[in-house]
Amino acid sequence: MNLLDLLLLLSLLTVVLMYFYGHRREAGWLGVAAYAIQLLVLIKLYSYMQSDRIIVAHLSFSVMEHILIWGMTGLGWFFAVISLGAALFASWYTAGEWQDTQKNMRLQHIVLSLNVFAMLILLCSQDFITLFIGWELVSWASFFMMTHSGGKAAKAAYRYLIYAMSGAVALFAALVLIMVKLGSTSFSVFWAALPTLPDSFLWLLVVLFFIGFSIKMAILPFHLWQADAYAETPGANASFLSAISARMGLFALALVLLQPVGIERLQHLMMPLFTFVDARTLLAWIAALTAIIPTYIALQQSDARLLLAWHGIGQGGLMLLGITVGTPLGVAGGLLHAFNYATYQGALFLAVTAVLHRTGTTDLDRLGGLITRMPWSYVVLLLGIIGLAGLPPMNGFVSKWLIYKSLLDQGMPLLLVAASISTLGTILSVYKLIHNIFLGQLRKAHYEVKEAPWSMVLPMLILAVIGFITGLMPGLALSLVDKAQMALGYDALPHHLGGLEWKTGSLNMLWVVGILIYGIAIGAVVFYLFGGRSHKTHQWDNYAGGHFLSAEVPYHYSHNFYPGVMRVIGGWFRHQTLNVEMGIRHFVQWSAELCCRLSQVAHPTLYMLMLAVAALAFVG
């Protein structure tokens, strides 16, 4: 019984424990302990993750002449760390006061542990069949997570189901095609055959794999389902979902197609009509567009959770972009971004849920000024949005820098511009988020709001601080990424604790953050030393053009926060993809009705005669 067996067993045990004890108040702490133990096992596995080593579990089946084994490589290990971390913090969040507000906490605990188990199974796949089995388990587990609370979440989850089944069907087709063509479903056979596969067959496979995996990642044009589904899932589970669930698609796509061999082959795979574009450039541009368009859709949202969910879709595009670049720098950037994103997005979702807990709403047009009432939540949200926007000193900046640098080094300036446009949109959007919730005028209805309880503040604060620390010392996170990168087949990125030395421009976050703190210290010295003492004024002691302010006067600029930008770009968002989706739905409904009416005939024997005539004609 090796460490991987232990890990899988512990995960299964957690599910069983949650089933029996999930209704108790201590279930949250039980979850924390369980996930912490699993995380410890994973950390022990760190030293085993050499570049070619696979830890094989003793779980193995032989079915219909296929032998299924499960084993973990560095890539799976990396994503497992993120999953377990996200689950740990989500469980911690629910351990205290928050669980009293939920109807069926036991079910939430069960689905969380089920999701973690399913993800571990997926991350240990060693050939296409085990990949498909794990993939289905993860899809259904996340469907369960989205749908169990009913209401709007269930509707969004149903839409997700249709998308997920379409993806699964595409994967199934790809799996069988590979098996029929190559005679085996093992990854190594596929990678070995990749350079010599004929172009048309490879295009079919690439399209099928892309459809299958990008539905989970919500890459354009399959992105419509994710925002509603993730936003409506209740609280802590939403943070888990948005932190890691979509990245399973990234894991699978990177594993199957985006190894050095794969990238090389994709670069020689030209598009049928536009023969100057190769598959890899196409993929990179799709990723870039996914980074831009959903970010600007997020800009327009007026619900905090929807805003964050749309940003999740955008950041996923950036991660894919990094990995598509195909150099150690780019791949490190993409993978590191997955890790960084999990930290700050988890913190952001938890902070917004804390606001929801205290005020009862996440509508950005109905909140404001909560900084005085919920200071810790504000700090967490602030750190989170700095990370999301990708500004120093948070970790989001480091991974984005790596991606930008790799794009420059590879001579792809337009993609750099695209990624920067996405970042700019993010900055606008997150400022709106923090402004509408925490800054501005405090509304009368929220005067009595208290800070969220410590059981909720601590986990999200720790997540945000982890983001800060990995921003200050990115070497810590990069050593995790090294394992994943080497498992994928790339060289590890040579880095040190503060960043990396690079011929075309280095980055040392220790110095950057240090000097930033030094600068702010000088600013503080100037502020306190010079000038008199400042005295605090009330929010109504404000310039109002001669009017007097009072509690009844809403004096907050929150609705339609960027009218100038909206006037320029608003007309460009004409729901094109949504219309296509609705069109498909209507077509299916219409043809379904047609088929049903076809079979409701008064004289069915007429059909029989028609068939007889047709069959005889066919045969004759």
Added chain:
Amino acid sequence: MDTGELLAKPDILPTLNLSELALDMVLMPLVAFIVGLALVLMMRKVRASIERRVGPPLLQPIYDIVKLYSKKTQISHGYMHDIAVMMLLGGYIAAEIFIPVPGMDGLASHADLLTLMYLLMVPMLGMALGVGQTANPNGSIGISRALSAMLAYDVPFVIVVAGAALVYGTTNLSEIVSLQQQQGWGLVQMPLLAIAGLLAMHAMMGKEPFEIYVAPAEIATGPMVEMSGKYMGALFVMQCFQLYTIGVLYTTLFLGGGTQWLTFLPKVFAVVLFSVSITNVFGRYRTEDAIRWLWKWPTIIALLGLAFVVA
């Protein structure tokens, strides 16, 4: 490109002279401040001469700052308001230490052009947060417009930066300077990008016609509506730093930087002079017009320049 080629040195941190570093950390912001004061003075003198006035005396900017700091009433709307002011100053002070100037390289080898670009957004974010806490919608509208304008000018600016990085093959600012010393100014190598960069940087300075975020008569000076006393003083200091930074950045990228102050400073002043000259004869674009204009002409010129660079 192979990782091996791109590794610069085997040891982890470059050997730094600690005393030199300490000197840089104090001097660079100080020099920036002083030159910035001079730039503000130049700005007001130019405006005065266009308006056929004498203009303020030599030390006027210093008088302004002292006046603001010695005001008796200093109102604060909360701790974020205070921290914002510290972030404003701190962000720019930090940025100055990463921009190489003649004689002082500072820490330019630890942070490159991309880092600088995003580091410069930290003071803007700080100001936005502080203004947010003042709970005045005029301020919030101002910030909204400022951010929209940032979206507008950063698009051509990023294209320019990408093109410049491609041409020089590096994003390390000191190396860019030394490359220009050998190969000739960036202005000569990539004229289109330089023009687009100048236009974008003009917008970055927030001068007419891109002054919408301030809009004194419309939104009561926007972000500055609840800033007075030392807060306003800090904003004033920030303006000095801002002019200096933009001028130096443009000089470093396109005008060859400088190996000594005598050749360096005139270039910086020339850049700012260009901006403040045209600013005085323009009205103010609305936000959406600013966005549309910046996304049209400078972007097209930048993309053309980029096409020439890549080809």
Added chain:
Amino acid sequence: MMGPILLIILPFLGAFLLPIIYRHYNQAGYWAAPVVLVISLVICIGLWHGVNIVGPQSLVMGGVSAPLGIVFYVDALSILFVLVLLVGSLILWLGAWHRRIKEEMLLLLMVGGGSGLVLSGDLFNIYVFFEIVAVASYGLSASRRGDPCGYAASLRFLLLGSLGSAFILLGIAIIYALTGTLNLSHLAMLAPQALHGMAGLSAFALMLIGFAVKAELFPVNTWVAEVYAHAPVRISALLAGIVSKLAIIVVLRLLLLLYAHEQAYMLLLCIGVAGLITGELAAFYAKDLRRMLAYSSIGQLSVIAIAFSIPGTLGVVSGLALALHHALVKTGLFMLTEKWKGSISSLQGMAHSAKWPSVLLIIFALSLIGVPPLPGFWAKFLLFKAGFSAGGGYSYAMLLILLSIIIEAAYFFRVIHLLYQTPAASSTPLIPRNKELQPMLVISGLLLLVMLTIDPIYHHLSKIATQVVDVQAYIDHTLPAWKSTH
């Protein structure tokens, strides 16, 4: 070697004697039918072991040997389906049943006829037993008392079925005219020369139409939705799950022995594809759980037909796997509709009062859609392997099947989604009764057992497939003496 005879005779005897037993010994009559089935099952299991050890057997009736006499051919395929028939009927006997003599008689007749159908070795007997099964099913489908819609539905079923039987007879007549014999193995010997011409293939087409009525293939399957909607639940389950499979197995036999010809395969493929599209789409539109399941079973049977239309052992294996899986799952699903009949929107929120039935519904639905590690996934996996290996038009058929999986998931989970919502204020909870749950639990137990023993089952099915495809072995087993002299 009386086994096959007993398998056929005993149920008939039971059916004829049942009214007499009931009149005199009411208590014994209660148990008579299940006892007959159990005895048949024991004989069947004995035969199964025999076939596994020794190999296929053929039994000659009345001392007149083939090709003139009646022959019964017991091989792994036929005995498997007799087993399925018997086990299925027994499972559906579980739970209280209104002890109605006429229904029990018809059921026993159907069991006997079905056994004969798969065991016979000549066309005439196939026709006779098929007719018995058909008439029994017409009667059973109308057995719900006082339901005028049920009468109308079964009347249409009768019309279609009778016309179909006439077509079968026409086809048999054409074959007899072409070859002069009705014995399957003799026909197998003569088939390549005599039957692969235009006349022979038209005979196949006509017979296919006839069997297609029972096998729920397009477009003669319009009876399915109506009959299943109005017949008693267990009858629908039996018809959908088991009897339809018997019909398709007969088609498979004909295809393999007589008509291993490209056009015949193509015909079956086209009918299967058309049935798949219309069946699954109609299920998507259905507003009533029973009709939805009925249309769904049309779609699934069309998939089985497509599987059988793939030449080679892979196609046969996948078809068998799909057929067995569908027999298991559909039967279980139909049991739910006893209480959950009526429009789907009335099912809102039922999961809160009927927990276990909903969970069972989810498990069956997942298996039908093909979610690993449930058995349905492996069956579909085999099908796609076969289809994509065959290439050409079969790849497009596989593509359509893949798309149909999405639609299946959509309509099943629409129902499940509705079940788990909050119930409408004025609705009364509909909870399936225990007597329907008992067969469902047994079936789900079997499903889990299958899931754990996929490998041995796959090997067994492969053996069956290789045995069935081997036409020469069939001829050798049934006509040893005759062949040596001719």
